[in-house]
Amino acid sequence: MDFTNDINVYYLLVLIAFGGILFVGFYILNNYIIPLINDRMRMADRWMKVQLIVWIAFAVLLFIELLRVNAVITLSLVLVGLLTGWKFWGNVFAGVVIKLSGQVKKGETIEINDLSGTIKGIGFAQSLVINRDGERINVPNSLLRTNAIRHVRKKSNIELYTFTVHSGPGETVDSLKQVALNCPYISANQNIDVRRVKDQEFSVKTSIIDNAFIDQIELYFQKQ
Secondary structure, X not given: OOOOOOOOHHHHHHHHHHHHHHHHHHHHHHHHHHHHOOXXXXXXXXXXXXXXXXXXXXXXXXXXXXXXXXXXXXXXXXXXXHHHOHHHHHHHHXXXXXXXXXXXXXXXXXXXOOEEEEEEEEOOOEEEEEEOOOOXXXXXXXXXXXXXXXXXXXXXXXXXXXXXXXXXXXXOHHHHHXXXXXXXXXXXXXXXXXXXXXXXXXXXXXXXXXXXXXXXXXXXHHHO
């Protein structure tokens, strides 16, 4: 019995080439374009989801085309892969669900079973957690997906930083403090200390959630 259907081999080759182009394109965007965007912290989650959706769509198209090439061989390879790597693929599926749902995010401090630490990276099969002793622990994504997780919010995660602000004529300590309160990157529920250094120069000492926001805050004050 011939299980091979009539297909366009050229279309299959185009799909494989397209996968290579996707990989190179995402690599360039992630390493050279995204880091230049000021609001990269805000768009990080959405961009990650876009990449996942694109790769899932590509994998589905490739799988369908491979089925058309030879359904028996394709299904046999898939079955063998699932049986021999069931735990691995279970972790991969859990990683995809975590990334799409945002159940846990990079930078969060969590407690799960006897483990407590900060998530430094979420991979497809496992995630990297740094515990209180600074040890690097690789946690299977299925563990993060199926267990109860306590999200810990610590005051120690909030850092103080002093900004030097050059203002226009007539700027006062109170008005500049209000400007700081309106900044979306500054912790409004923490104390903001504004002092006049010179006639049109102030120092603003405030709390920020993450050092990654420093550039955005400095740009924000420059535009005022």
